[in-house]
Amino acid sequence: MMRRTLKACAALAASFFAASIFTVSAMAGPAPATMAGTAVLDCPLRDAPFSADSPLIDLLLSPEAKAIVSRDMGAALDRAPPRFMGTQTPSFAAILTLRKAAGFFGMPADAVDRADGELRKLAVTDADRKARCARYDDDRLEIPAARKSAEGKSAARAPRLLIFEKINGFKDTPGVEAAHALFVDLARENGWSVTSTEKGGAIRAETLRNFDAVIWNNVSGDVLTLTQRKALQAYLENGGGFLAVHGSAGDPAYFWDWYADTLIGARFAGHPMSPQFQDAKVRLETPSSPLAKGLPAEWTMNDEWYSFTTNPRKAGATVLATLDENTYAPKGVGGQDLRMGDHPIAWSKCLGKGRMFYSAIGHRPETYSTAEYRTMVKNALAWVSQRKACVAGE
Template structure:
């Protein structure tokens, strides 16, 4: 009897969690099926999957689980069907007809529900301490997740906060992105975010937050998806689109040049340093979209051969940069796949000083980019 009473009291004392309303405004909810659909949305639709598999001679159904999973996080959320067709050697002549077939398929209510299931409206409650910079460490991942690097980045930012006196809180819920909630934060850190993670309302809240004076800090995988379905994030905030990284070998020693020693993020950096990581390449230098390049790679010190034999050299090869977006600030570093990168002294110093710059603790040399 006593044990039953204690159990009942424990249940009664548990906090009540009100389930969030199902997401109805995921970005591609009503989009027609096509070759440029996220692979996950094709796989989730029996009719679209059957049409694609037939046109691709069964190659879609034989994809390895790494690509074919439909529960997030999954690689299928960051690849389009077109990209997969090219990867598996599907008949290019059959693709236009497949695209036409896919576009003719109805997008049903079941499709709406399946497409929106990887988003959320959950509203976490944060205990924010007065008198300290408030930083939101955002960790919702729908695409590729490398646990060791992700965990090392998490630990590094928590350690920085302890050293610097920041009040840092963590969430993996997109529902945290509301105007009222974001207004309490000096900066939002995207920890290796991969895959589309914000609803339309959450996207608007985050964009408004940045353009009205907020700050974004992104590391590695936060700009490493083969496909992006939010143009503002890829083309305006980041100002660069990922095209690949070396695979022959994947992880290499490379020399890094400090390009702008006047930037606060470079205050403790030497003119050059060498470290080992996975080195991203982009379709074009973010310098062309107005970024202040803080560090760049010396391409003569590592091989740029991609996994399919493609050359990933850029010439001008930025690896860390910042910019103003409206009244807000952004900083991104492509370094950070290997967990040991987050204990490399120069890299930690750059991240720490970049965060201080982002939250307004140091002056900015960067001109505004509207």
């Protein structure tokens, strides 16, 4: 599978936009408040040398680094759309590197290499560290005592879900809100407890122990500190559940390899642009799985169809559904070939004792109201929130 071209990456980004998002908690009144922000001491890449592979936002935040890029790139940088150059998150600059952006900005390879060499000579100052860490937080999620879990886990207790919505990269507000509404509706219909947050500080052991599963709602951009990353990984490996949809695996650049390669198990290659949204046939691959309960053998949907550079099967995933590439045009900008052949679109896997489910479906808000997708997500939430060790292939 070919890697996504830089030009295609940039063209896809041209259709993106950022906006604010709300936070709610179902079945328990308003969402819990968070504590005042505290200093973040261990954000990823805090001390990393500047380079052409740094998050573009970090180069733009440093006057010295930005001056090098501006000098070596010349007018090419001026041609970048404003959405590429934002230094306040959410920003596409948080999920892009200078090297990946080179094709779109019209930067010759030698200019990028020259800038890379100069950037690596820059000293990383305390001001740089502060700027890099500003988009992370360590704000605790306060949970009322009445809602905290008991030490013993009762099999009869309703699942407790945490919707996580901190987004530093691309925020597609309509899709995020539609997904959020679906999660809340399903919780109400099934008697599940659900809480939501936009704070990375919620991803800590003492908070996660109060939830059976975490939902990554179209989370784009690097959002967790090193400590929070370890907490999420430990939570999943010890039996926690994880469900992610669409944009949670749609970034051009990732700065946490475990998330992309192990947790999700695939990296984004691109999606069609002409047209961006197309009808395609989804085929159920594992009809005997509890994840398939109530789903037809195949159905047609209209959505934005992701392709990936690697197949999640290679990372140990059990594929629930695939795309029939003969039913839509898997071509990106400039005719980019997005065919995968075997094209998983929703899959699950075990991570230690924990359960993970990802669906690449879900850009269009309308998608979240279709009967098939509601059923798929309901099944997935019930599956990931089970309080028993995951068994591969189940």
